[in-house]
Amino acid sequence: xxAKGQRENFIDIMAGFTVxxxxxxxxxxxxxxxxxxxxxxxxxATIVYDAMFEDLRxxxxxxxxxxxxxxxxQYFIQVGTGFPLIDQMxxxxxxxxxxxxxxxxxxxxxxxxxxxxxxxxxxxKRIPWIDWEIVPDNDEATVYVYMAGGxxxxxxIAKVLMPxxxxxxxxxxxxxxxxxxxxNACPPLLVGIGIAGSVEVAAKLSKKALLRPIGxxxxxxxxxxxxxxxEEGLNALKIGPGGLxxxxxxxxxxxxxxxxxxxxxxxxxxxGCWAHRRAVIKFNADMDYEIISxxxxxx
Amino acid sequence: xxxxxxxxxxxxxxxxLLTVGDIIYLTGYLITSRDDVHQRLIKQHKQLPxxxxxxxxxxxxxxxxxxxxxxxxxxxxxxxxxxSMRMExxxxxxxxxxxxxxxxxxxxxxxxxxxGCREYKAVHAVFPGGCxxxxxxxxxxxxxxxxxxxxxxxAMWVMRVKEFGPLIVSIDTKGNNLFENNKKAFNLKxxxxxxxxxxxxxxxx
Numbered sequence: 001x002x003a004k005g006q007r008e009n010f011i012d013i014m015a016g017f018t019v020x021x022x023x024x025x026x027x028x029x030x031x032x033x034x035x036x037x038x039x040x041x042x043x044x045a046t047i048v049y050d051a052m053f054e055d056l057r058x059x060x061x062x063x064x065x066x067x068x069x070x071x072x073x074q075y076f077i078q079v080g081t082g083f084p085l086i087d088q089m090x091x092x093x094x095x096x097x098x099x100x101x102x103x104x105x106x107x108x109x110x111x112x113x114x115x116x117x118x119x120x121x122x123x124x125k126r127i128p129w130i131d132w133e134i135v136p137d138n139d140e141a142t143v144y145v146y147m148a149g150g151x152x153x154x155x156x157i158a159k160v161l162m163p164x165x166x167x168x169x170x171x172x173x174x175x176x177x178x179x180x181x182x183x184n185a186c187p188p189l190l191v192g193i194g195i196a197g198s199v200e201v202a203a204k205l206s207k208k209a210l211l212r213p214i215g216x217x218x219x220x221x222x223x224x225x226x227x228x229x230x231e232e233g234l235n236a237l238k239i240g241p242g243g244l245x246x247x248x249x250x251x252x253x254x255x256x257x258x259x260x261x262x263x264x265x266x267x268x269x270x271x272g273c274w275a276h277r278r279a280v281i282k283f284n285a286d287m288d289y290e291i292i293s294x295x296x297x298x299x
Numbered sequence: 300x301x302x303x304x305x306x307x308x309x310x311x312x313x314x315x316l317l318t319v320g321d322i323i324y325l326t327g328y329l330i331t332s333r334d335d336v337h338q339r340l341i342k343q344h345k346q347l348p349x350x351x352x353x354x355x356x357x358x359x360x361x362x363x364x365x366x367x368x369x370x371x372x373x374x375x376x377x378x379x380x381x382x383s384m385r386m387e388x389x390x391x392x393x394x395x396x397x398x399x400x401x402x403x404x405x406x407x408x409x410x411x412x413x414x415g416c417r418e419y420k421a422v423h424a425v426f427p428g429g430c431x432x433x434x435x436x437x438x439x440x441x442x443x444x445x446x447x448x449x450x451x452x453x454a455m456w457v458m459r460v461k462e463f464g465p466l467i468v469s470i471d472t473k474g475n476n477l478f479e480n481n482k483k484a485f486n487l488k489x490x491x492x493x494x495x496x497x498x499x500x501x502x503x504x
Contacts, residue, residue, distance in 0.1 A: 022346075043300055044300075044320065046466065047322065047427070047465050047467070048427045050435055051427035051465060052427060052429065052430060053432045054430070054431065054433050055427075055430035055431065055432050055433040058432040058436060059377075059432045060432055062432060064376050064377050064432050064435070065362060065376065065377045065431065065432075066377075066429070066431065066432060067377065067379050067429040067430075067431045068359065068360065068361050068362050068376075068378050068379045068431040068435075069360065069379070069381070069431075070362070089375065089424065104362075105362055105364055106361045107360065107361070107375060107377075107451060107452055108361070108451045108453070111450070117450075118450030118451070118452075118453075120450070120451075136386075150381065150382070151381060151428065152301060152404065153383045154382060163503065166501070166502075166503055167497075167500035167502055167503075168493075168500060170500075171493055171497055171500060172493055172495050172497075175489050175492070175493050176489075179482065179485045179486055179489055180482070183406060183407070183478065183481065183482065183485070184382050184383075184405065184406025184407060184426035184478075185406070186333055186405070186429050187381070192416075208339070213404065222502060225499070226496075226499075226500060229496045229499060230496065231490040233493070233495070233496050234492075236488065236492050237485045237488050237489060238485075239481075240483060241427075241469075242405075242406075242425065242427055242428055243406055243481060243482070244425075244467065244477075244481070245481055251481040259449040273428070273429060274428075274429060275429040285413055
């Protein structure tokens with residue numbers, strides 16, 4: 001395939017995959033929701049879970065976005081320095097979003113700041129948001145698609161704590177935010193926490209925590225233990241699906257961290273709703289792809 | 300918990316029979332109204348292009364698709380509720396000025412809206428969040444669109460719906476507030492849970 005053909009091919013696959021992300025939940029989220037649904041027996045929780053699974057069925061049958069809020073499109077990319085399209089990644093992903101918006105169709109979700117105009121094609125200043133990780137001595141690319149909906153972005157917060165507030169301050173901030181804003185953000189939520197030395201690092205890590213598969217653990221034993229304790233604690237509040245009370249509150253709690261400054265503990269919080277549309281695709285240098293998040297799927 | 304079908308124009312007497320936690324289905328007119336529509340009426344004093352008296356509004360920003368060969372005619376692809384709390388600031392006044400009877404959204408609303416529901420006889424009910432294709436399936440026809448200059452999510456989409464639901468009553472005409480009650484219950488448990496976790500996080504050397 002020549003370079004132009006490769007570029008067009010990549011754009012088409014990414015447009016199709018972005019559309020796909022809005023229609024089908026990833027395997028891990030689907031499995032977790034099934035597990036949580038089986039634990040519920042109250043009337044309201046049952047009605048809400050029934051509605052959710054009926055929605056997933058209809059979205060599949062009618063091939064439509066399962067939630068109308070297809071979000072601001074964010075791409076988290078891990079690109080090998082030898083990946084043939086590395087220089088064109090950004091323009092290719094912008095093109096893919098334009099195409100996906102028509103193909104999906106996706107909702108128009110890019111409003112220019114200050115001008116306050118919706119661009120109508122999901123492309124705007126710095127949007128789609130692209131987060132780069134460069135992988136040396138490698139010719140592959142892994143792309144995470146994340147649809148950042150408004151509802152699940154609303155509970156987001158980041159703050160720098162004084163060290164003497166300690167990790168207790170982190171725990172308190174998470175619980176305060178989930179019991180106030182979180183209940184309106186389509187629980188059961190996936191909770192992402194970033195801990196670092198400054199606010200932007202903590203915030204970014206909190207979103208990266210949401211990209212980890214449900215059930216995965218923090219690499220530090222203390223981190224993994226804290227994840228489990230916060231998950232158990234949030235579930236003990238029995239927020240339930242839709243905040244209407246139930247046996248559980250969350251699909252999981254993930255923490256990602258960076259070494260902090262001695263004088264600061266920064267904490268970031270991001271939440272994913274039950275319709276956590278996060279999808280992962282991996283390309284080799286020939287543009288052959290494998291979909292990681294939805295096993296066995298071919299576009 | 301009761302289950303009931305409401306038909307527009309909705310009468311006060313029907314609403315007064317409802318209590319938080321009841322399940323309702325809506326037949327008739329449902330019109331999307333979210334942040335910008337509230338802002339235009341209440342803050343900018345613009346006249347609404349749609350009469351909402353006796354009808355239902357939907358806190359929602361849909362995906363609509365223009366039907367090929369029929370310019371200006373749309374079909375709904377996906378339309379779930381959006382976070383109602385965003386409209387809290389203006390909702391009481393919005394109820395008063397429009398005479399709407401049912402607010403459909405997601406998550407709770409606050410004291411201001413509860414007061415509006417009590418004083419002007421209206422109800423806030425939630426559609427299960429994210430269930431946007433399920434909701435779209437209850438829409439019979441998109442009859443008209445107004446204020447499309449606000450963009451697809453913020454425009455006023457006038458829809459005729461049939462047994463649109465399930466809708467869970469979250470604020471009734473007595474001003475009872477399901478989510479505020481739930482919030483209190485969550486907060487009552489919270490401090491003990493946080494304290495328990497904090498026994499294990501004394502990592503500082």
